[in-house]
Amino acid sequence: QPGGLGMLMPRETHDLSxxxxxxxYLGWDWMLHAAKLPYTxxxxxxxxxxxxxxxxxxxxxxxxxxxxxxxxAAEIGKWVAGGGTLVCSGMxxxxxxxxxxxxxxxxxxxIGVQPDGVTTEAVADTPLTVxxxxxxxxxxxxxxxxxxxxxxxxxxxxxRVMSSxxxxxxxxxxxxxxxxxxxxx
Numbered sequence: 001q002p003g004g005l006g007m008l009m010p011r012e013t014h015d016l017s018x019x020x021x022x023x024x025y026l027g028w029d030w031m032l033h034a035a036k037l038p039y040t041x042x043x044x045x046x047x048x049x050x051x052x053x054x055x056x057x058x059x060x061x062x063x064x065x066x067x068x069x070x071x072x073a074a075e076i077g078k079w080v081a082g083g084g085t086l087v088c089s090g091m092x093x094x095x096x097x098x099x100x101x102x103x104x105x106x107x108x109x110x111i112g113v114q115p116d117g118v119t120t121e122a123v124a125d126t127p128l129t130v131x132x133x134x135x136x137x138x139x140x141x142x143x144x145x146x147x148x149x150x151x152x153x154x155x156x157x158x159x160r161v162m163s164s165x166x167x168x169x170x171x172x173x174x175x176x177x178x179x180x181x182x183x184x185x
Contacts, residue, residue, distance in 0.1 A: 005032065005039035005040065005059050005060075006039060006060045007028060007039050007041055007063065008047060008060060008061070008076075009025045009062075010044055010065050010067060010069075010072060012068055012096075013065050013067045013068065024064030024090070028089070040055065040057070047075050047076065048071055048072050050075055052075060052079045057079075058084065059084070060079065060080075060085070061087045061088075061089070062088045062089070066093070066094050066095055067094075067095045068092060068106070068107075070096075073092075073106035073107045076107065076110070077107060077110045080110050081110075081178025082180065083178070083180045085180055085181050085182070086111070086180070086182040086183070087183045091115045091154075091184070107182075110177045111159065111184045112156060112157050112158035112159030112182065113155060113159045113173050113175070114155045115152060115154070115155065116153040116155035116169070116170075117153045118152055119150065119151055119165050120150055120151070121167055122166055123163050123165055123172070124163065124164055124166050125163075153171075155170070156170055156173055158175055159173035159182075161173055162174050172185040
């Protein structure tokens, strides 16, 4: 339904990228605009200050938010526990704000999954796959790429599997957390 959507790209994720990290953000932006679903771009200082519950948001999207500090993750977790729906494309907060890999995401209890490798398979019974017929240009240098990009495999801890890859490995999960839920893909 229109309204009630927010999107947040943590500054840490943006800062730690040597390339165009905003592609996932732009992909979500394009999809939401194509579906005629307006959204609010959130400033993380606003979220970190505990003001996320003051907005009339029902859904918060984290597009490829790989790096995030624990304070921001804690505020997002509180919001989900209060009844919000979190949508994560990619494993959120898998590194700290300095780019160091974390053994466990500060959002792991919220999303109910852990990373479990990668696959190049399509999501079964859906058109959810991507092929790249040519090389890509990152803005810094030309790079060649395989025709089949890698996607993350999820390992449910408390989450329920909604969709799987062709081999049966989990691709999309949903986890209840407090009064809210988190969808990870």
